[in-house]
Amino acid sequence: MKILVRSANWIGDAVMSVPALRELRRAFPSDHITLHSRSWADGIFRDVDFIDEIVTYDPAKWRVLDILDNSKFLRSDAFDVVILFPNSFESALTAALSRIPMRIGYNKDARGLLLTDPIAVPEWKNRAHEAFYYLELVKAAIRRITGSEPLFGDPDSHLDVSQERIAEARDFLHDAGVDLSKPVIALGVGSQNSLAKRWPAENYARLADLLEPNANLIILGSKAETDAATKVVKLSNAKLTDLSGKTDLASAVAVLAAIDVMISNDMGLAHIAPSVGTRTFVLFGPTNPVTTRPFSENAEVITHPVDCSPCMLRECPIDHRCMTKIESEYVFERVLNYLTLNA
Numbered sequence: 069m070k071i072l073v074r075s076a077n078w079i080g081d082a083v084m085s086v087p088a089l090r091e092l093r094r095a096f097p098s099d100h101i102t103l104h105s106r107s108w109a110d111g112i113f114r115d116v117d118f119i120d121e122i123v124t125y126d127p128a129k130w131r132v133l134d135i136l137d138n139s140k141f142l143r144s145d146a147f148d149v150v151i152l153f154p155n156s157f158e159s160a161l162t163a164a165l166s167r168i169p170m171r172i173g174y175n176k177d178a179r180g181l182l183l184t185d186p187i188a189v190p191e192w193k194n195r196a197h198e199a200f201y202y203l204e205l206v207k208a209a210i211r212r213i214t215g216s217e218p219l220f221g222d223p224d225s226h227l228d229v230s231q232e233r234i235a236e237a238r239d240f241l242h243d244a245g246v247d248l249s250k251p252v253i254a255l256g257v258g259s260q261n262s263l264a265k266r267w268p269a270e271n272y273a274r275l276a277d278l279l280e281p282n283a284n285l286i287i288l289g290s291k292a293e294t295d296a297a298t299k300v301v302k303l304s305n306a307k308l309t310d311l312s313g314k315t316d317l318a319s320a321v322a323v324l325a326a327i328d329v330m331i332s333n334d335m336g337l338a339h340i341a342p343s344v345g346t347r348t349f350v351l352f353g354p355t356n357p358v359t360t361r362p363f364s365e366n367a368e369v370i371t372h373p374v375d376c377s378p379c380m381l382r383e384c385p386i387d388h389r390c391m392t393k394i395e396s397e398y399v400f401e402r403v404l405n406y407l408t409l410n411a
Contacts, residue, residue, distance in 0.1 A: 069213075071096060072147040072168065073119075074159050075105030078261075079317070079336025081198065082112060083343055084363055085153055087223035088202035092151070093118035095210045095218055104142070111318030112340065115228045131158055139165035151209045152183075153202055172209045185212045199223060199363040225363045227343040229325040237322035241286070244309050251283040251407055254324065254341070256332030257300050258293025258312070262382040264354040265334045266296060267391050273303035274396035275331070280306035282407060283328070287312050288320055288337055328410075329403060334360070342366035347406055349399060353390030354379050370399060 073089065076082045082105065093101060100120050103113060107124040114122075123142075128134050135158055143166045150163045152173030160179035163171045173179070175186035187208045193201055203223065210218040242248060257272050259265040276285050285306055287297045291313035301308050315323060320337060324330060325344040332338035332348065334355050341348040342364035349368050350361065356378040357369045371377075372393040376386070384390075 069096065069099040069149065070145070070147045071099055071101045072142065072145075072150040072163075073101065073103050074150060074152045074154060074163070075103050075109055076153045076202075077106065077156075079108065079112070080334075080339040080360065081153075082109060083225065083227070083336075083339035084197075084199045084360075085202040086225045086227060086343065087199050087363065088153075088206040090118045090224050091203060091218070091220050092206050092210070094221070095206075095214070102145070102147070104138070108317045111316060111321050112227065114318060115230045115233070117228065134158065135162050135165065138162045142166040142168070149209070149213060151205065153205070157182075170213070172205070172212060174205060185209075194359065196359065197361070197363060198359055199225065223363065225343050226345070227321075227340070229322055229344050233318075233322040234326045237319065237326040240315075240319065241323065241326065244286075244311065246284050246286060246309055248284075251329065252286065252327040253279060253283045253329045253331065253403070254286050254288045254327055254337075255300070255308075256288055256330060256335050256337045258289040258296040259333045259335045260290060260292050262354070264379075264381055264384045264388065264391075267333055267351045267353075267394060268388075269296060269299040269303055271392075271394070271396045272300045273306075275399055276300065276304040276306040276308055278396065278400040279403065282404065285309065286323075286327070288315065288323065288330075289313070289335075329406065331399065331403060338362055338367070347410075349402060351391065351394055351399070353377055353388075353394070354381055354384065356380070368402065370394060370402065
């Protein structure tokens with residue numbers, strides 16, 4: 069059987085779907101599982117053992133072109149089943165035009181008629197972690213495909229990164245001037261889709277000043293986040309190696325697997341880092357850690373409770389108190405405690 073999985077559209081969501089993909093592989097160990105995703109997914113899933121193939125695409129300027137192009141090449145692969153992680157109408161229409169016989173997804177956005185097996189959205193959806201939302205969909209898919217009730221193990225969000233890629237990342241860090249004899253800490257100071265998720269640059273700069281005697285400090289992020297990184301560098305007296313915009317996602321994943329700690333806003337890299345085995349401290353303010361925290365024991369969420377959080381707004385209309393009240397000294401104490409215990 070050929071199974072196609074349409075991946076989630078955001079990096080963090082893609083990582084949160086890993087436990088579901090692992091359970092799908094466990095249920096169908098000998099069948100061919102293909103992940104259909106945007107091109108950045110290769111950087112996350114390149115070395116994993118729970119999918120057989122990644123088919124990627126880059127979004128076109130017009131969404132209708134995505135639908136037509138994707139459905140055309142997917143039709144030629146003659147998949148038997150597609151499981152849709154996104155809730156979008158577009159993903160369901162693409163699957164229908166691909167003529168995949170069995171199309172399974174949540175019954176949202178008026179797309180029920182495009183699915184052969186529409187699945188009701190769980191009533192607990194907004195109260196449980198997003199990983200369980202994907203797990204529930206895969207459970208329903210296995211039930212529809214096999215006619216039997218699946219038995220799931222403990223959710224596993226681990227992502228494998230090859231030793232070759234990790235070695236290349238260490239060489240990259242060395243060439244960038246990072247002293248690998250000391251612990252390496254990455255700062256994720258940006259967030260592409262929400263200014264409200266960003267801990268103030270002043271706080272990151274103060275934290276960097278506190279951390280420098282204990283570790284080497286790097287900044288990771290995309291080209292769209294270089295403005296935030298530049299501001300932190302200017303405000304800090306510490307030596308900061310700014311790598312924002314200097315890595316693609318695949319190399320950033322390898323760097324995260326090669327370092328000791330990440331301190332980050334709620335962003336995609338904060339989900340990747342703990343999944344590749346790196347201790348991660350994630351600063352949450354406007355978003356809800358109950359539903360979207362990194363799904364890993366390697367992650368520690370840091371918050372400061374305020375009445376208006378989580379608001380889910382992308383820009384704070386008042387004083388951004390959910391983030392500004394998280395003190396640099398407190399984050400430093402949490403990180404230093406971890407480094408001391410793991411020295």
